[in-house]
Amino acid sequence: MNYWLMKSEPTVYSIADLEREHQTIWEGVRNYQARNFLREMKVGDLAFLNATPPGIAGLMRIVKSNIIDPTQFDFNSKYYDAKSTQASPRWQTVAVEFVEAFPTILSLETLKQEFSDQELLLVKRGNRLSVMPVAEIVAEKIIALAPQSL
Numbered sequence: 001m002n003y004w005l006m007k008s009e010p011t012v013y014s015i016a017d018l019e020r021e022h023q024t025i026w027e028g029v030r031n032y033q034a035r036n037f038l039r040e041m042k043v044g045d046l047a048f049l050n051a052t053p054p055g056i057a058g059l060m061r062i063v064k065s066n067i068i069d070p071t072q073f074d075f076n077s078k079y080y081d082a083k084s085t086q087a088s089p090r091w092q093t094v095a096v097e098f099v100e101a102f103p104t105i106l107s108l109e110t111l112k113q114e115f116s117d118q119e120l121l122l123v124k125r126g127n128r129l130s131v132m133p134v135a136e137i138v139a140e141k142i143i144a145l146a147p148q149s150l
Contacts, residue, residue, distance in 0.1 A: 003139035006048070006050065006096075010051060014051070021098075026094050035131075039092055041062045043063060043064065044062065047061070055110070056105065059143075068093075111142075
């Protein structure tokens, strides 16, 4: 099993939205490095959900991988990609399910105190990547830091 961190603006999609819906497709990622990380995800992997204010709001599980992101073909979507075709789609994604909402956000400040930017990319100044890997030892420490977590 691998661990990941996935960012979303709460006004776009929050841990509360995922808890209410139970599952969703993680659509709209339009960064090639983030897309490549999505391609590496396997069913059963766990992902932390970033939040605003910056920090980790909860945990989700990958339930389906290598999904063609449907928004790339939708002319009305802000994620539409004119260069992507049904025969050669450029964007893949995953489906995730709710695992747990942390009672309080594990703040970016706390994460910066606990991890270096080599350990956790999220704490690196200027990092805007929306999907990133998290080493198992770091993930276990994040889970231990989160109140009432797994």
